[in-house]
Amino acid sequence: xxxxxxxxxxxxxxxxxxxxxxxxxxxxxxxxxxxxxxxxxxxxxxxxxxxxxxxxxxxxxxxxxxxxxxxxxxxxxxxxxxxxxxxxxxxxxxxxxxxxxxxx
Numbered sequence: 001x002x003x004x005x006x007x008x009x010x011x012x013x014x015x016x017x018x019x020x021x022x023x024x025x026x027x028x029x030x031x032x033x034x035x036x037x038x039x040x041x042x043x044x045x046x047x048x049x050x051x052x053x054x055x056x057x058x059x060x061x062x063x064x065x066x067x068x069x070x071x072x073x074x075x076x077x078x079x080x081x082x083x084x085x086x087x088x089x090x091x092x093x094x095x096x097x098x099x100x101x102x103x104x
Contacts, residue, residue, distance in 0.1 A: 027094040
C-alpha cells in the first residue's frame with residue numbers, strides 16, 4: 001500500500017509531498033510558525049486518488065517552517081567574442097524550508 005501524498009502548488013511550482021517530508025520552496029512570509037497550503041491539485045491515500053479541477057475542494061496541507069535562508073550563489077557570465085563584451089553577475093535565491101505535518 002502506498003503512503004498518503006498530495007501535489008501542492010506554491011511559488012509557481014508544483015511539489016509532491018507526504019507527511020514528514022522536508023523541502024525548500026520559494027520564500028514565503030512566515031517564520032517559526034505553521035503554514036497552510038490551499039492550492040492542492042491532487043490527493044491520494046494509497047487506494048483512492050482525487051484530482052482537482054483545478055484544485056481539490058476542502059483539501060489542505062499544513063507544514064511547519066524550519067528555516068529561512070538564501071541558496072548558494074549562481075554565477076551568470078555573458079561573453080561575446082571579438083567585441084570585448086564580458087558581464088559577470090551573481091544571484092542568490094531566497095527560500096523557506098518547511099516540514100509537512102498533515103494532509104487533510
